[in-house]
Amino acid sequence: MKKVLMLFIVLLGIAFILSGCSDNAANEIKIGIVSDIHGNPDAEKLKGADFILIAGDYANVTLDIEPYAKLGIPVYVIPGNHETKEDYYNEIEDMHERYLPVIDIHGKAVDLPGFNIVGLGGYYDKDYIVENGFLLNDSDYENAREMLFSFMSQDEPIIFLTHSPPFSDTKMDYVPNVGNVGDKKIADLMNDNQLSNIINVCGHIHEGKGISAEYKSGYSINSATITELITIKK
Numbered sequence: 001m002k003k004v005l006m007l008f009i010v011l012l013g014i015a016f017i018l019s020g021c022s023d024n025a026a027n028e029i030k031i032g033i034v035s036d037i038h039g040n041p042d043a044e045k046l047k048g049a050d051f052i053l054i055a056g057d058y059a060n061v062t063l064d065i066e067p068y069a070k071l072g073i074p075v076y077v078i079p080g081n082h083e084t085k086e087d088y089y090n091e092i093e094d095m096h097e098r099y100l101p102v103i104d105i106h107g108k109a110v111d112l113p114g115f116n117i118v119g120l121g122g123y124y125d126k127d128y129i130v131e132n133g134f135l136l137n138d139s140d141y142e143n144a145r146e147m148l149f150s151f152m153s154q155d156e157p158i159i160f161l162t163h164s165p166p167f168s169d170t171k172m173d174y175v176p177n178v179g180n181v182g183d184k185k186i187a188d189l190m191n192d193n194q195l196s197n198i199i200n201v202c203g204h205i206h207e208g209k210g211i212s213a214e215y216k217s218g219y220s221i222n223s224a225t226i227t228e229l230i231t232i233k234k
Helices: 002-019 061-069 085-098 138-150 184-190
Strands: 028-034 051-054 075-077 102-104 109-112 115-120 158-162 198-202 212-215 218-222 227-233
Touching: 051 061, 061 075, 061 085, 085 102, 115 138, 138 158, 138 184, 158 184, 184 198
Parallel strands: 028 051, 051 075, 075 102, 115 158, 158 198, 198 218
Antiparallel strands: 028 227, 109 115, 212 218
């Protein structure tokens, strides 16, 4: 009960912070996007962001995320395919106690002023998951769809934070000599006719860093190994 109350207090505080963000452009949100840090954080580049999204894969969860947490703005994180469940949850809980705005959003959703966030960390291919890692199953995708669909009546942007990019016919998820290796079930969500206004921030495929792709419900941008500041309209 104590943890639930603390999470509520934190999210209430974050909602207050974000309700006043971007005073000079009330209808815009500045988002720092990061993925596949692998021991090379570059938090200074994200000064001026309203909040930060980190799409998984850390050399060390604490050392990779802490520089962003020290910026004093909300940091939403998910696991990738390199983290074990025990290490990830223990380190995120420890950081959450020291830096309240560090929030694990894997399998969760947050309703914030003017936009929403849905998180789906982990990976679909067991051959690329560490032991006791975050292997996705059908219920994970169905849960994500339910959360995405629950926000449709608000007619607001939904940021869908995933580790894997959705499958595409672009270079966003293309690996040389292998082909397109994106997640087909995430692609199904991005092409769902009942969903709209979705911005998918993903990572994992380093070769596709900075490349985006369009889908029926929105678009996806691969933030693997990069640290960028993007702007979206509420």
